[in-house]
Amino acid sequence: MAKIHMLVLGRLQTNCYILESEKESIIIDGGDEPERILRFVKDIRAAPKLIVATHAHFDHVLGVDRIKRELQIPFAIHKEDIEILESMQTRVRQLMGFSVPPPPKPDQFLADGQEIAVGDDLVEVIHTPGHSPGSISLAGDGYVFTGDALFHQSIGRTDLPGGDPDTLIRSIRKRLFTLDDETIVYPGHGPETSIGDEKVANPFVGQLYTRTR
Numbered sequence: 001m002a003k004i005h006m007l008v009l010g011r012l013q014t015n016c017y018i019l020e021s022e023k024e025s026i027i028i029d030g031g032d033e034p035e036r037i038l039r040f041v042k043d044i045r046a047a048p049k050l051i052v053a054t055h056a057h058f059d060h061v062l063g064v065d066r067i068k069r070e071l072q073i074p075f076a077i078h079k080e081d082i083e084i085l086e087s088m089q090t091r092v093r094q095l096m097g098f099s100v101p102p103p104p105k106p107d108q109f110l111a112d113g114q115e116i117a118v119g120d121d122l123v124e125v126i127h128t129p130g131h132s133p134g135s136i137s138l139a140g141d142g143y144v145f146t147g148d149a150l151f152h153q154s155i156g157r158t159d160l161p162g163g164d165p166d167t168l169i170r171s172i173r174k175r176l177f178t179l180d181d182e183t184i185v186y187p188g189h190g191p192e193t194s195i196g197d198e199k200v201a202n203p204f205v206g207q208l209y210t211r212t213r
Helices: 034-044 064-071 079-086 088-096 165-176 195-201 207-211
Strands: 003-009 014-021 024-028 047-052 075-078 108-110 115-118 121-127 136-140 143-147 184-187
Touching (some): 003 034, 014 115, 014 184, 024 034, 024 115, 047 064, 075 079
Parallel strands (some): 024 047, 075 108
Antiparallel strands (some): 014 024, 121 136, 136 143
């Protein structure tokens, strides 16, 4: 059975997850503070095999280069986020007013429906664009990592380059809300929630929103 560990990292308090199963692990959204991630992975003694970014915004990838270098493992994103990744330095400087290091180079591109094996677990890649063109979620047995698509009582912002509100709402309703209601949602920021709770009470995409329109 998989174990899910969470570290909250960096100035934007981004959730980094380590998914562990049978002494293997993958790192999801290594957004900053790579030394903390490396120390944690070493402590749990579950050999990392891959770093995945749910999307290419800076707060989800800043720690990747050092992790790649020290652990000698590949970095994977969805191909439709490559432009956002490559323009990361310019956009952060323009939109946020500070500088960041050059972006990491992806070693693999993930596709919708692809499965990633982690020990005894299989995690399915679900393309959930809207927050960014290449945003993905990763669904396993009873859990889903949603990046910045779906949060507890909220959804990802769509006012950044590549964002689109209609696309994001469609991704959540057509892709994520088809998962079992009991599925635990592990978002890119903030606390965990469940698919069932968000289907009912999310003020942007849930049933309560629909009833009040």
